[in-house]
Amino acid sequence: METLNSSHAANTSGDNASLFSQSPYTTVEIVLIILVAGSLSLITVVGNILVMLSIKVNRNLQTVNNYFLFSLACADLIIGICSMNLYTVYIVIGYWPLGAIVCDLWLAVDYVVSNASVMNLLIISFDRYFCVTKPLSYPARRSTKMAGLMIAAAWVLSFILWAPAILFWQFIVGGRSVPPDECYIQFFSNAAVTFGTAIAAFYLPVAIMIHLYWRISKASRSRVRRDSRKTSGTSLGEGPCHSQEDGCETQNTCIPSRDAQEEAGHEKETEQQNGGGPCMEESLDQVDSTADGIHASTSKDIAVPTTSQKGSDGVKKTNRTQPPSPENSTADRQSLATRTLLKVTKQSAVAKWKKKGISSREKKVTRTIMAILVAFVATWTPYNVMVLINTFCSACIPNSLWTIGYWLCYINSTINPACYALCNATFKNTFKHLLLCQYKNIRTAR
Template sequence: MGKENGTCSDEPHGNFSTFFGQTDVPEWEAVLTIGTLSFVILLTIIGNILVILSVFTYKPLRIVQNFFIVSLAVADLTVAILVLPLNVIYSVLGRWIFGIHLCKMWLTSDVLCCTASILNLCAIALDRFWAITDPINYAQKRTVKRVLLMIAGVWILSLVISSPPLIGWNDWPEPDVFLQIQVCKLTERQGYVIYSSLGSFFIPLFIMTIVYVEIFIATKRRLRERAQASKINLSKNQCAVNHRDNQQDRESVSSETNHNEQPEANGKAKNKKSKKKKEKDSDTNTLKPILTHEDSLTDNAENSSLSQRRNSNPCTSDKKAILNSTTTVTLSNSNSKPSPKVVLCEPKKPGFVYQFIEEKQRISLSKERRAARTLGIIMGVFVVCWLPFFLMYVIIPFCPICCPSRRLINFITWLGYINSVLNPIIYTIFNMDFRRAFRKLLGLAPN
């Protein structure tokens, strides 16, 4: 939000004859300033237009929560179109040459668009917070109507914050005085400064800080849970290997026994082998799980050998963890006895399945880490860009002896504007769909 401290009038304005006319800075500095700031404006316009077009033209991005991203991009785009070009001219010339009425509209647009950008960041933070902390209920509540109402609320609140100077809450000079000083600056009415700074920055900053701390904590908790699930899957994998090895050993022993038994026992051995083969065949369907019965109410001699094997099996060394991490189903019988729990311990052919599961979990953990890292980047960039300006904005009206130079004021002001350049980068570069949409729009996508 452009601001010049009109009370510090002891700093003389420069009067340099340059290619651009009479400027406040030397020609080399004017060229460097115009070139750099024009590049920033162009980058802001292109980046935010790409974001808007991506959401409306790339099908995977046409989801309701991306409407917040579109609203943010619109706010940043209006900053680049309505505010920044006039600020470049004002910074180079050192005086406002467009009249008091355009000055008032420019300042109002400045406050409106920058506030809308910040409040859209706050709305995005809240949307992510609700989606993480209450995913099931919020998925039903996150309708197009609800999102559009939130976006409308952002812009209405921005208008409420930016419009009071237009209806008299200002200290702007009279038109004849304005023609003499040619200074276009935000009002320094202390009441309005507090009101606008709280609504435009400090309250959204507080909300975003609390929300992103909660999101960060939830993300770290999810990382721990997924890491624990990965350990359990490794244990289950070992369970399957041991089960398969034990079964192979039993088959080998059975084969040797049948080979060495007396002829009169061959019939019984064949029956046992046939029964075992049927049990094996019923369990060896491709990618079907092994069903291990666990019935705490029936602990008799018939399943004592099963209990011994279970106690020596790493799959059930932590029974509670396994039960919590696997799917259980209930089997009923015709005698209406208590139904045993069935734990899906391990696929019969674990190699491919576990390779797939581990890969999915690795990708998921990587995404969670990137999300946590992105949260830090979002908050860090937002604070670095806007905190210096709003501190200056609040301090100067209450500190008559605080007179920063015009160069420092311009630098701090443009630092806030740069947030509009970085927003489309931060909120989209970490999203693969946005990257694909950008490449498609720029003609860089492979045919």
């Protein structure tokens, strides 16, 4: 977010006895502004607290994707509590009444949090890009620890970039040039500096995010075409496999076994480790061929066990047990083939169901993130366009447009929780359970 332009401050001449004596608004307008701004602040705070609580209490929302959204919600919550209310005081009163120290602290918090929001959006974009373009190698390195380090890096870098410059610039240059009744960043008094920060803080990140999502869309279309040509399923005798449809939601490994009990145990272990079962995607032709193979193997000669006994005359006598009747042997082979066919068919159906669920989760994640990015671009673009215009024509932007543009940047923090709820049914249902105090099944709500 860019500078609080000095045009926000009203003319300070006159009597300061009344708090609103210098306000550019009428009493009715002041009441209306306070009501609207207060409502937006309340909605922002409640919405982002709901997001954070939902991720905390619902195990189905505790994924790497949502940890990034948790960080974004923290930034939006700070904006709703601090930035919105202080800015409302500033524009309603018509001057800055809280002194230079509070002004600098507010600006430092505002810029650090806003930059952290942009950094979190960049992290989310890169994460989604690698999930789609490197579905085999990237998930192995994608962990909760890695997500925590990336989130911490985003906040620390934002703090280093903005806080020292805002708080100590007046000491670096040898004095404070910002009037006591105004509040803006001192080194933003130069229009060229404002232009440069707008490029670095908004236009460059947006360009990167748009490029990444163009690549994601291109890779997704290519994958759909490739999957349409690919034969369904894999051989029962293959080694480990990963489904590209899984993306980063789960890492499914399928190592089919020859023994049903070992296979069930391995499936359980894989589910515990990766959050999903093995991906058995055999086609019906393979099922038939497997059953035929088992049928053929059982149709071979069956070794007939023998027993040896020593008779009373000391001569060994060999008693050959009676071989099973052909009818029983055929029935056993058919029963074994039928059980194997049903078992493999069931595994195939379960695999398809799981794959469908994984694909659905991936679509929900992509929809949510796309909605967040669209909301970000739509709400931040007007202000940053005005910043560019102001560089070449400082008198072209009226004060009312500056105020509306700056408030739109804040409203982005109000919109984000709505994006989660509208695009992700799990978030929506968890929000509903929290608001209605229905805590019984909230930990596993979907």
